[in-house]
Amino acid sequence: MKIADVNIPNPVFLAPMAGVTDLPFRLLCKEMGCGLVYTEMISAKGLFYGNENTKLLLEVDEKEHPVAVQIFGSDAEIMSQMAKKLEETDIDIIDINMGCPAPKIVKNNEGSALMRNPKKIGEIVKAVSSSVKKPVTIKIRKGFDDNNINAVEVAKIAEENGAAAIAVHGRTREQFYSGRADWDIIKQVKEAVSIPVIANGDVFSPEDAKRLFEETNCNAIMVGRAAQGNPWIFKRILHYLKKGEILDEPLAQEKINTALRHAKMLIEYKGEYIGIREMRKHVSWYTKGLLNAGILRDKINKAKDYKELENLLLEYLQQINN
Numbered sequence: 643m644k645i646a647d648v649n650i651p652n653p654v655f656l657a658p659m660a661g662v663t664d665l666p667f668r669l670l671c672k673e674m675g676c677g678l679v680y681t682e683m684i685s686a687k688g689l690f691y692g693n694e695n696t697k698l699l700l701e702v703d704e705k706e707h708p709v710a711v712q713i714f715g716s717d718a719e720i721m722s723q724m725a726k727k728l729e730e731t732d733i734d735i736i737d738i739n740m741g742c743p744a745p746k747i748v749k750n751n752e753g754s755a756l757m758r759n760p761k762k763i764g765e766i767v768k769a770v771s772s773s774v775k776k777p778v779t780i781k782i783r784k785g786f787d788d789n790n791i792n793a794v795e796v797a798k799i800a801e802e803n804g805a806a807a808i809a810v811h812g813r814t815r816e817q818f819y820s821g822r823a824d825w826d827i828i829k830q831v832k833e834a835v836s837i838p839v840i841a842n843g844d845v846f847s848p849e850d851a852k853r854l855f856e857e858t859n860c861n862a863i864m865v866g867r868a869a870q871g872n873p874w875i876f877k878r879i880l881h882y883l884k885k886g887e888i889l890d891e892p893l894a895q896e897k898i899n900t901a902l903r904h905a906k907m908l909i910e911y912k913g914e915y916i917g918i919r920e921m922r923k924h925v926s927w928y929t930k931g932l933l934n935a936g937i938l939r940d941k942i943n944k945a946k947d948y949k950e951l952e953n954l955l956l957e958y959l960q961q962i963n964n
């Protein structure tokens with residue numbers, strides 16, 4: 643498929659997730675066949691003022707392409723200035739976050755708060771898309787709350803103002819991540835616009851992925867939480883879509899080996915102190931559902947360096963394999 647003139651090898655994408663979809667994790671998902679990866683959301687103001695942390699978030703590896711950078715903000719002028727800076731980097735797509743429900747973001751009228759102001763969405767999309775040649779996409783929710791379900795209206799406005807694709811998470815801001823994602827609203831958006839629509843929410847298995855395509859007629863799907871500690875989900879979804887067969891889940895050995903590789907990549911990227919601490923959540927995801935994983939997690943949370951992490955994981959593997 644294509645988003646504007648960017649070729650995307652397949653329609654199964656990794657959703658942007660703050661604190662999760664950093665460069666090492668994106669590379670692991672890419673290895674498993676993921677069609678398009680998104681960075682964590684990056685503050686437009688942060689980049690505008692040259693914040694060092696923001697620069698790290700923007701680092702992209704050549705093996706990741708195509709890659710979308712997700713920005714958030716509410717000031718059309720700052721966002722278009724920022725997009726011009728991104729135009730000079732080797733990222734492929736600029737995505738604008740219009741779905742983040744976090745109170746500190748909403749308070750600044752950013753993220754999902756924009757869903758309350760479709761006119762402003764039009765202004766932002768126009769300002770950003772007219773400043774750059776790279777495709778500009780948006781990621782929205784169903785609406786702000788149950789009394790304001792406006793994904794279809796917002797999608798039409800975004801398309802008129804130059805958006806190249808729209809990702810829709812079928813929940814309102816008020817729902818955060820609770821309840822079930824409404825796939826019907828995604829279908830309605832798909833019927834209302836002619837740019838590609840990316841469906842998102844509650845894909846936890848290859849069968850879910852197939853159903854989401856069938857029920858919404860979307861152009862692509864986006865997987866978030868199900869990819870945490872589970873980059874294999876992309877390979878399994880793609881295989882199922884192509885062949886109709888369900889591949890087995892990876893064995894504990896493969897999960898542990900990947901967690902260790904992930905740790906090495908993270909340490910190389912962020913240093914040992916931060917890398918080991920950030921690995922704690924990843925290890926708990928990799929080992930979810932494995933025997934005595936809770937006990938392992940408690941130990942991992944005290945690990946201070948790679949060697950300690952490796953010893954704990956290998957010892958654990960030996961125990962569960964005996």
Ligand SMILES: Cc1cc2nc3c(=O)[nH]c(=O)nc-3n(C[C@H](O)[C@H](O)[C@H](O)COP(=O)(O)O)c2cc1C
Pocket residue numbers: 657658659660661662682683712739740741742781811842843844845864865866867868
């Ligand atoms: C830990 C976490 C961080 C997230 N961060 C972002 C983000 O930075 N930008 C964004 O648009 N959505 C973010 N989301 C929302 C996801 O992209 C996705 O819309 C949501 O998780 C629903 O998809 P899923 O059911 O496949 O998880 C985040 C979700 C989670 C769980």
